[in-house]
Amino acid sequence: xxxxxWIVLLVTVLWCAWWAIFGFSLQxxxxxxFEDRRDVGWQADYVSLDLRGFPVRxxxxxxxxxxxxxxxxxVVNLPALKIGAPAYWPGDLTLVLPTAAISFIxxxxxxxxxxxxxxxxxxxxxxxxxxxxxxxxxxGPWSLNTNDQTALSADNxxxxxxxxxxxxxxYKISVEAAKLxxxxxxxxxxxxxEDWPLTFDTFTLDADIIFxxxxxxxxxxxxxxxxxxxxxxxxxxAWADLRLFFVADLEIDATGSPTGTINxxxxxxxxxxxxxxxxxxxxxxxxxxxxxxxxxxARFSGDPSALDVQLNLRGGLMLVGFIPIGPAPKIILR
Numbered sequence: 001x002x003x004x005x006w007i008v009l010l011v012t013v014l015w016c017a018w019w020a021i022f023g024f025s026l027q028x029x030x031x032x033x034f035e036d037r038r039d040v041g042w043q044a045d046y047v048s049l050d051l052r053g054f055p056v057r058x059x060x061x062x063x064x065x066x067x068x069x070x071x072x073x074x075v076v077n078l079p080a081l082k083i084g085a086p087a088y089w090p091g092d093l094t095l096v097l098p099t100a101a102i103s104f105i106x107x108x109x110x111x112x113x114x115x116x117x118x119x120x121x122x123x124x125x126x127x128x129x130x131x132x133x134x135x136x137x138x139x140g141p142w143s144l145n146t147n148d149q150t151a152l153s154a155d156n157x158x159x160x161x162x163x164x165x166x167x168x169x170x171y172k173i174s175v176e177a178a179k180l181x182x183x184x185x186x187x188x189x190x191x192x193x194e195d196w197p198l199t200f201d202t203f204t205l206d207a208d209i210i211f212x213x214x215x216x217x218x219x220x221x222x223x224x225x226x227x228x229x230x231x232x233x234x235x236x237x238a239w240a241d242l243r244l245f246f247v248a249d250l251e252i253d254a255t256g257s258p259t260g261t262i263n264x265x266x267x268x269x270x271x272x273x274x275x276x277x278x279x280x281x282x283x284x285x286x287x288x289x290x291x292x293x294x295x296x297x298a299r300f301s302g303d304p305s306a307l308d309v310q311l312n313l314r315g316g317l318m319l320v321g322f323i324p325i326g327p328a329p330k331i332i333l334r
Contacts, residue, residue, distance in 0.1 A: 015055060019087050023051045023058045026090070030060060030083070043068035043075075059084030072334065075105040093122040101145075109147050116140035120159075131168070132215040135161045143183075150183030154203075161215075168214045169225070175205040191278035202238040207231060224333040227252050232262075243267040250313065256330035258313045266307040269294060293320075 027049060037044035047064035065078040082096040097118035104111045117140035125131040137160075143153035154177040164170035180200040187196070211225035219225055232248035243266070250260035266272065273291055277284065294307060312319045313328045 019054055019058065022087060022090060026058055026060055027051060041070050053084060056087055057084050058087050073107050077103045091124045091126060093124060095120045095122065111144060111146045113142065113144055115142040129216040133163045149185045151185060152183060153181045155179040163214065167210065169212065170208065170210045173207050173209060177203045190275050197240045200237060200239045202236050205235045206233045226333055227331055241268040241271050252331050256332040257316055258328055258331055260313055262311040262313065264307065264309050264311065268305055269307040
């Protein structure tokens, strides 16, 4: 019996020592990260950092975080952030976002993001780089507000990002937003009818993306991984009578110029032209030209109200067949 008590006491002491080492290592790593950001010209401050969770978890509760990147011209204010992991394995991180508004300030405007029950589970590879193996994020209701006006909101947001087992730069990404709702300002800009539904019926994305490097700690500290290959299996958006489907297979060079194909299916595409014309994005003369071209393409699909077209991207241009219709967008993560 005495031997058992000594064993229990020894295990308890070792576990307490491990928790203290892990906790203070996490605190030291966070402090070092903030100091390194200040060394490269950022403003990187917080008011308090408290360790909690003993004995099964190590959680760092950080309050009043301010991050300002002078190169990007962005300031982020987080009222609070919890970073934690099970005490037995520091590679399974959990991030918990505050319920109070997170603010983003740029030279052009300021925005706030309000999230209920925002959390993300991250699995990281062992090592100093903290390479991302998996992320699974789920929120409750959220809203993005710009200059005191709601720009976008939804009942929830699901995001998963899984690293390929054999190609570390390749990630499978899926996004789903339930009852995605554009705010009053976007609706006014589109001049939507009053009886137009408030929310999207469907908003989903499923893609495989190969980047030029894996996502790791340097993705926050220095440069973002840039996409080099995008296989968009399906992106779907349904809103009232509008229904859009996108499939893409693209190669992207070092300058961000894409080459490949984008397949677009659109139901009731005439309504889209109506919205674009009413919002001022499309003049009456351009609308007539666009409608003439799209009518021709729709007839090939066998249904005049549906559009099924393939865009070819090459040489910095978007083409339908051999006909250029405009410059191809650059795909660069800032």
